[in-house]
Amino acid sequence: MTKVDCKLVAQGFKPGSCAVEVNGKRSVACVATLRKHEGSLQRLISAVHLSRPENYLSIYQSGCNLSCRKCHSWYFSQEAKGQWQSPEQILEQAIAYDKQVTLHEPRERATAWHASESCRCCGSCIVNDKRSDSCPGVTPPESVVLSPQGFGPARNIVAFTGGDLTCLPEFYGECTRLIKDRTKLWVLIETNGYGLTSRNLDYLQESGVDAFWLDIKAFDPRTHKWLTGCTNESILHLPEEMVKRGFVLEVLSLYIPNLVEGDELVNIARLIEKVDRTIPFTVLAFFPEYRMRDYQTPTIEKMVEAYKRIKSLGLENVRLGNIGVFVRTEEDRQYLSSQLGDEAY
Numbered sequence: 001m002t003k004v005d006c007k008l009v010a011q012g013f014k015p016g017s018c019a020v021e022v023n024g025k026r027s028v029a030c031v032a033t034l035r036k037h038e039g040s041l042q043r044l045i046s047a048v049h050l051s052r053p054e055n056y057l058s059i060y061q062s063g064c065n066l067s068c069r070k071c072h073s074w075y076f077s078q079e080a081k082g083q084w085q086s087p088e089q090i091l092e093q094a095i096a097y098d099k100q101v102t103l104h105e106p107r108e109r110a111t112a113w114h115a116s117e118s119c120r121c122c123g124s125c126i127v128n129d130k131r132s133d134s135c136p137g138v139t140p141p142e143s144v145v146l147s148p149q150g151f152g153p154a155r156n157i158v159a160f161t162g163g164d165l166t167c168l169p170e171f172y173g174e175c176t177r178l179i180k181d182r183t184k185l186w187v188l189i190e191t192n193g194y195g196l197t198s199r200n201l202d203y204l205q206e207s208g209v210d211a212f213w214l215d216i217k218a219f220d221p222r223t224h225k226w227l228t229g230c231t232n233e234s235i236l237h238l239p240e241e242m243v244k245r246g247f248v249l250e251v252l253s254l255y256i257p258n259l260v261e262g263d264e265l266v267n268i269a270r271l272i273e274k275v276d277r278t279i280p281f282t283v284l285a286f287f288p289e290y291r292m293r294d295y296q297t298p299t300i301e302k303m304v305e306a307y308k309r310i311k312s313l314g315l316e317n318v319r320l321g322n323i324g325v326f327v328r329t330e331e332d333r334q335y336l337s338s339q340l341g342d343e344a345y
């Protein structure tokens with residue numbers, strides 16, 4: 001594999017788990033999916049579209065500094081796949097999207113978490129001409145648009161998602177400066193946190209990044225290492241470091257049976273609660289993918305129990321996600337609703 005001068009090492013950290021496949025060979029993500037071309041930085045981008053249920057413009061990046069066994073984006077995060085795009089090309093798409101925005105959120109709602117408060121993406125108001133029972137009833141049907149992943153509003157947020165190379169933050173910084181200068185969009189980075197050293201966080205703050213969606217994959221360092229290829233020591237400090245710098249923050253973790261269960265999630269929740277109990281925390285249900293296809297999905301009872309334990313710590317904004325994974329019947333739905341109410345998902 002190509003040897004590189006890892007910029008994390010220069011800051012006292014260990015390199016990520018950054019191998020990506022390029023035409024059957026292994027390379028390093030920051031070589032295979034990030035380059036300088038004719039004086040401009042370019043990133044390999046797999047797709048750009050309005051995503052559901054987040055209801056914002058997502059930029060799906062190829063190549064990642066972790067190699068998660070459960071990655072749902074492995075076919076472009078672990079393999080170099082996509083088209084080279086410069087910050088100017090990202091800007092063009094952001095400008096076009098800005099003109100299509102149908103729902104303007106204040107900065108503190110520049111999260112995926114808040115999306116479901118305005119629309120559940122059921123499409124009922126368009127297809128059936130009436131709202132569904134789960135509809136929050138706040139988005140007018142004329143603000144609901146069709147995108148490749150279904151119906152919903154277009155919120156004024158642009159997010160970097162998929163593979164994460166925040167260890168080399170300049171591409172994000174250059175894109176953000178242009179987007180903030182030329183549009184009214186908030187800029188969100190969905191991140192595993194591995195590349196977010198203090199220096200990189202400072203740089204992204206100066207560049208104008210508004211928000212982070214931090215995926216804390218495990219509290220136990222050995223579990224994190226097994227899952228992702230890397231330790232989580234610096235990641236566990238990030239909620240505090242991000243809030244200190246004025247970023248909007250939301251956290252997510254996956255419930256993975258026999259690996260990241262109630263105790264792990266409670267430890268992550270404690271960490272969040274110490275920083276600010278209003279930080280939104282989503283617990284997603286794991287479903288088998290990539291190198292964890294023989295793992296089970298969590299039961300509804302385990303998800304409900306985890307939710308109750310986390311709420312009892314005093315966190316105010318907790319939600320369960322990937323509901324379809326553990327709520328399979330009407331009976332399940334009624335059980336969930338009777339145990340937690342409709343605010344929990």
Ligand code: SF4
Nearest residue numbers: 119120122123125135
């Ligand atoms: S606004 Fe329309 S698409 Fe959104 S949840 Fe309500 S009925 Fe469904």
Ligand code: SF4
Nearest residue numbers: 064068071077162192
């Ligand atoms: S950090 Fe995200 S994109 Fe990267 S390997 Fe892990 S799950 Fe996949």
